[in-house]
Amino acid sequence: MNSRNWTVLTVVGIVLALGAGLLVGRYWHDSDRTKGNRAEVEKIVREYILDHPEILPQAMENLQKRENAQALSGISDQVHAPFPGAVLGNPQGKVTLVEFTDFACTFCRQSVAEVEQLIAANPDLRVVVRELPILSPQSANAAKMALAAAEQGKYAAFHNAMYAAGQPSPETIAAAAQAAGLDMDRANKTIADPRLEAELTRNVEFARRLGFSGTPSWIAGDALLSGAVGKDRLAEAIEAARKG
Structure with a gap:
């Protein structure tokens, strides 16, 4: 049930x-x-x-x-605080949508265009992306490269390129990193930093506490949404969050 x-x-x-x-x-x-x-x-x-x-x-x-x-009690502030740079839309936006995502997730890939449309329609929208690599052996490697891209201020470029490249693999991750224009020496040093592994572990714990068992999953205001709920449902949640 x-x-x-x-x-x-x-x-x-x-x-x-x-x-x-x-x-x-x-x-x-x-x-x-x-x-x-x-x-x-x-x-x-x-x-x-x-x-x-x-x-x-x-x-x-x-x-x-x-x-x-x-x-959300006790973890709301932490969940809404992004890994530095892992934000889409307006970094200073007054309304926040949190997305838990995995680069191996087909439904996450389908949601990329919907999130872009929501950002275009809501100039005050900040999308905090929490990497939740749970679906494939290469998901964690792609997630770490995304966080390395965030550290270089190129998170959105890698995020979009990685989803466009297809399923995570050493080849597609390298291609997405190149498309995003990453400094690979710098990126590799960042990937080796233990705080990236700690970030992914923390996201898994957040998901567990919130009852999220897959991706994509979303938070907007007091709404917790699981799955590819569609742009309209997300727009409703964003508007409700805006009204407080």
């Missing part, structure tokens, strides 16, 4: 419990009976929910916001 189904069941359970408490109280107050049976109570609760179905999506939305806030 997926997490959404669990959320639905949880909300229904909460609604039933709350509804039962409220309605049973009303039931006993309105009746002169001192005894009732379970079937009668369940019938009242069921009828209430059927008469007021709007409480279910409202309850689900509130529960999801609460769960998201709990997941």
Whole structure:
């Protein structure tokens, strides 16, 4: 059973419990009976929910916001603080979209154009990219080269070139680095720095705490989104984050 189904069941359970408490109280107050049976109570609760179905999506939305806030508690500032230079869009943007990505991820590759369109439509958008190399043996090497590119101020160039090159391999990583114009001597020294491995390890831990099991995954305001959710859904989340 997926997490959404669990959320639905949880909300229904909460609604039933709350509804039962409220309605049973009303039931006993309105009746002169001192005894009732379970079937009668369940019938009242069921009828209430059927008469007021709007409480279910409202309850689900509130529960999801609460769960998201709990997941982000204590790590939000860290997650939103990029590895130096690993930013797309406006580095000083007032609205932040965080993307967890892997260069071996087909859906991440498909999302590149959507993110570019969102950046073009939102001049105040800062996209913090967190490298999450979990899909292929070469993903980590590509991610480290991306961070080395960030250190040279050429993150966006490498990011786009790497996705355009195809699946990560020694050949495609080298081609993307060349296309981005990296100083390879400098890049190789950066790649050997232990802080890059520490950054990737930290991103894996962030993803675990946030419940992200794959890429792409996104954070915008209090919205946690998994998968290729599409430009429109991301745009909605960005706008909600802008409004606070």
